[in-house]
Amino acid sequence: MTNKLEVHNLTHTFNGGNTVHVLDGLSLDVADGEFVTLLGPSGSGKSTIFNLIGGLYRPDSGDISIDGTRVNGTRGNISYLPQQDSLLPWRTIEDNVTLVQEITGTVDKETAHKWLKRAGLEGYEKSYPSTLSGGMRQRVAFIRSLLSPQELMLLDEPFGALDELTRLDMQDWLLKIWEMDRRSVLFITHSIEEAIYMSDRILILSEKPARIAREIEVPFERSRNHDIILDESFTKLKREIYHMLRAGDEDD
Structure with a gap:
């Protein structure tokens, strides 16, 4: 698979009343037709990563490439679905x-x-x-x-404002529609279960300044349905990711 998105050694700092180091040497990629999820604590820089990829911010250092073209600080290269419609x-x-x-x-x-x-x-x-x-x-x-x-889609917690049953329906619906088209997707969620259910790979962010602390290949074949969340292997992976996130909190 060729890479639709490549982010290499990205650093970013906000300079205001207080200097905040948001990203520190962050690297990630999304292959053509791949569904990748960013999972991490609140305030770890997930939305900042999206704003950098979308060209709203320019990184302090590092490179962002889409289809092999460097796009630092340029807009119009991605399709974006925010938390609100x-x-x-x-x-x-x-x-x-x-x-x-x-x-x-x-x-x-x-x-x-x-x-x-x-x-x-x-x-x-x-x-x-x-x-x-x-x-x-x-x-x-x-x-x-x-x-x-644009062939690269950034989805920023698109189901966060929905009730639980609607959210489950929307997960199934989005995967069904996505499998018809197979765009490259970078997805943000706070839900471990949602990350496992939706993704090919999960990237776990550290606390700020953020980097990719762990990368997890999701072992479940597509197409998926919600019966899988009751499977012992799904529950085991969910528990492992939970402990990874908790360990990151304790390290800080």
Whole structure:
């Protein structure tokens, strides 16, 4: 597999009233078509990593490459799905989904309708976001991300605001849709169970200044369903990751 994303020896510091060293020699990669999750304590720099990859910040040192091209400090190279759906309330579902296409000048409503149908949203094309449930809104936001031309997707806790049952449904739905398209994904979550269930690999971050403390290959084959979380091997891996995270806290 070729690497879609390569991050090498990244360091970053915020200089304000207090100097905060956020990243220290962080390196990671995401292969073409791979689903990789960042897992770590709150405040460990996960969102900063996303902002650096997305070009909102420029690192103090190190390199970020997408498809072999160095992209430090440049925008427009990734598709981004934030914690909140960020749908525009005055635009219909159809118009929200095609927003990125409008910006690039390549609107394809036929493809948009096809993906909305796959997302279980057929018949809602002319509806407005306020009429949809939280899970449905996140589906719209994910389809909008899929229709952007960038092959690398950054997903920043997209299910964090949902109730538990909706979150489980959305995990299954996202994996089903993702397996149709196989974009390269870098995913943020605070949930160990979600990280195992969704991912090919899990990268565990240390406390600040963050680096990759551990890398875990998830051993479960795809396609997956939630019966796997009751499997003894799943529970064992969840327990091991929990102790890794706790050990990191104690080291500090």
